[in-house]
Amino acid sequence: ITATAPDPAVAAIGARLSGILAETQKTTLAGFRLLDPKGVVIAGREEIGLSLGAVEEVRQALAGRYASALRQRISDEPPPSLYSVSRGTRVRVFVAMPAAVDGKVAGVVYLSRTPNNIVKHLYGERGKVGLAAIAILGGTLLIGLVFLRTVSRPIYALMERTKRIAAGDRDAIRPLDHHGTREMAALSDAFLDMAEKLHARSDSIQTFATHVSHELKSPLTAIQGAAELLRDSGSAMDEGERRRFSNNIVTDAERLNLLVRRLLDLARAENLAPGGESTLVGAALALLPAEDRLAVRVEGGGDIRLRMSAENAAIVLANLIDNSARHGATLVSITAASAGGKATILVSDDGAGISPSNRGRIFEPFFTTRRDAGGTGMGLGIVLALLKAHDGTIRLVDSERGTRFEIILPAV
Structure with a gap:
């Protein structure tokens, strides 16, 4: 910065505009300087006559381009105790704008301003800030209430049900009054289903132990x-x-x-885990020991492949054949058919059949009408367990003579 005497005509223009700049500064709180085409200050309080042409943004403005710069604010006086609030930040913004007349730069308007501190700005916008705070608080409370109703309350209800079920209260094995979310409903249903199965298994074990x-x-x-x-x-x-x-x-x-x-x-x-083996119906029958008490005949479907090992399939058929022999049968007929990935096997005999009063109990452990003849009542239970382990089913179906069982197993 150097001192240079401005052109008298240009200096007169600066003098006339000094009052306007002073009033503008009161409103905008920005410092204004008017520079002539050489970069000499012609209006700007005590800086009149100083040359700012060497300042980067002023030099660009004299070339006809808008320019600005951000510099650290340096003061000879110690900062006040409330500096950050009362005087803004420690930086200052400088802006140089060219003033053109007939396409030529006739001067530069050079201004500077210390930006507001964030605290002071927020204080000035305290109304909006207050509304935003209320909105955020209200939204947080709403989210909390929704979370309490949809997540926390069902979790606590399920925990209470767990305690009641653990204490032996079977009435607690029922759906919750309110699930909140689909995921919580699925979790509750899975838990209650598990509890119901555990109770059923406990009853089964107790009954089995009694038998x-x-x-x-x-x-x-x-x-x-x-x-x-x-x-x-x-x-x-x-x-x-x-x-x-x-x-x-x-x-x-x-x-x-x-x-x-x-x-x-x-x-x-x-406790059998399926091993992914498969066998033909005929191959399973070939593993059976020779049966002297009755004849076994395959009516059809001997070439159908079951998703079950030959040994396990032979155990199933052997128990059914032994059961027929113990009830006076002389012939066992086996018919198999496959459709839709499932194999249906009918095992029929010409024995005495099963009385209507016993039809519902034949799969109960230890139930037998031939105890004196050495029956244990566990053969059909073993058959049922083996088939369940292989995703299969067995049921007693109507027959004009003797007994007929229908077995359904996955087919290969």
Whole structure:
């Protein structure tokens, strides 16, 4: 910045505009300077006569281009205690705009301004800021209420149901009054379905344990009684009685052994994981041991491939055939058909059939009408467990003679 005497004519123009610049500065709070075509200040309080032509933005304005710059504000006086509020920020904006006459730059309007501090600006817009704060607070409360109703309340309700179910309250296994969201409804349904299945399995285990204890208790009691008689009678018992009681012990021991084996078979069937194997109906029949009590005939569908291993399919058919033989059948007919990825197998016999009163109980564990003949009542239970493990089903269907079972399994 250098001191240069301005042209008298241009200086006179600056003098006439000084009052206007002063009034404008009061309104805009910006510092104004008028520069002549050489960059010398002709209006601008104590800076008149100074040359600003070397300033970058002024030089660009003298060339006819608008220019601006942002510089750090430096003051010789210490800042006041409320500097950030009262005096704005520590930077200052400088703007140089060319004034053209007849296409030539006749001067430059050079102004500077310290921008408002953000706090001061917000204070000036306090009404709008207050409305925005109220809107944000209201929106937050609304979101909180929606979240409470759609998420928190159903979660707490489900937790309460969990405690009641764990305490044995079966009435708690029912849908929630309010789910809130589809995801919460799906979670609640899945949880309650799991709880219902666990209770059903618990009942099944309890019933099964009762049946097992009963089935094992009978032969054990008979063995114990016969053994005590043999021990206490000593030489007083003749050879025929001694042999009879000994045979009873052997028979009941064999029944216990059979029950244990069938229990193991049932446990393996219920916990079986399908291995992805497949077999033909005819191949499964070929694995069956020779049956002297009745004839087995394949009426059709022997070449249909089942999604089941040959060993497991043979176990299913062997139990059904054994069941037919125990009920007086002389012939078992097997017919298979495939449609829509499913195989339907009909196993029919010409035996005595099943009475109407027993039709609903045939799949119950340990239910048998041939207990005296060595029946355990677990054969159909093993069949049902094996088929369930392979996504299959079995049901008793009507037949003009004997018994007929319908088996449905995935086909390959």
